[in-house]
Amino acid sequence: MGLVTGVCTFLYHFPQIYKWLLKPYYIASFLMTVAFPVVRKAPGLCEHLATQREDGNSCDFDWREVEILMFLSAIVMMKNRRAITLEQHIGNLFLFSKVANVILFFRLDIRLGILYFTLCIAFIMTCKPPLYMGPEYIKYFSDTTIDEELQRDSRVTWIVEFYANWSSDCQSFAPVFADLSLKYNCAGLRFGKVDIGRYGEVSQRYRVSTSPLSKQLPSLLLFQGGQEIMRRPMVDSKGRAVSWTFNEENIIREFNLNELFQKAKKLSKGRGLKGDHDNSPQPSEENDADTNTTESKKDQ
Structure with missing residues (x-):
């Protein structure tokens, strides 16, 4: 079968x-x-x-x-x-x-x-596998911009992927995360990525190990008001990642994306919160997203 x-x-x-x-x-x-x-x-x-x-x-x-x-x-x-x-x-x-x-x-x-x-x-x-270069609404952070962006507006919820380009699991997960960003991105719910293989200080600051033995790559962290609320995979007392499958269904369920998305949209309308992108793709926004993605991956 x-x-x-x-x-x-x-x-x-x-x-x-x-x-x-x-x-x-x-x-x-x-x-x-x-x-x-x-x-x-x-x-x-x-x-x-x-x-x-x-x-x-x-x-x-x-x-x-x-x-x-x-x-x-x-x-x-x-x-x-x-x-x-x-x-x-x-x-x-x-x-x-x-x-x-x-x-x-x-x-x-x-x-x-x-x-x-x-x-x-x-x-x-x-010979390295080709990076995902498809459409996405994702903000790429560096070691100097991640803290500032996460704390800029306490009303914005961030889902951030900590990844490394050398990790095959991260490369395979890239199109899944990009698809989620296209479906759920709005002014109050944003998606971000940071390459901790390149920015080692970020991995130490947010306690995400880059060791292949730890199996913490990729890691998804949910931030609200600049504070970490949850992460997947979870890490046990010995610093080892608890096995978790990175598919779209698990992420939507574990992170309550549907509920977060609805709350974020209501918050955006009620308080006049303006973001870089709306959930519905528009020509100018898509060009900005593609440009940001291309520039970020050229540097990596």
Whole structure:
């Protein structure tokens, strides 16, 4: 059933996948993902490879390789059960396929294993996944502007994402947070982001760890009157993040976005609160938002 669902999801999103594969990051990832099957099946090359098959056919997978590939499929399906976006589904496939390829190449020939592992290291160091550059109503903070903006008007509620560009979870969450900002942004309810991978002092000030082991990236904090009201994921007494799924439904429910949005709209009308953006997109506002987004991400 999981396989059928995966195939249906792939076919439904195929136009988006096709566009992604035109980008260098995804082209390189795809080639590295299929590297071992291509080498094992390539005419003129596979005849010279070692094999443990009883029939001696070195151009087909042996039983151990089939076992590793089946285990890879099971791991990818398990990880994708918690995936939120299509980027995460494809990212999990690329990641665990590369790990499996390293094992398969080392098992086949240590020279091929070293070569493939070296290519993986070079890929990680030189090729980064593309940043989300779609529409959003999000204010990007720096270490000098975040405190001032959060405390500027006590009537404004802020939902701020603390993220790092190197975090794959943050990159996958970007379109989800952007979509929420388009739906719920108004003068009294604003959305912001701060790159704590770049501004280390901010991470210390707001107690959000950038360590991959802490699993606090991304973190969403709700501010009212400049004071933190809640955050997700929560952090236990040992400084470890409590597991929490960053999907749109969970965020709307946990942060009471529908209620906050209605209160913010009433507050804006009652007190004449004016913000940079209204919830309904207008040409001039959209241009300002896109310009702000582009400038912020160019600097990062």
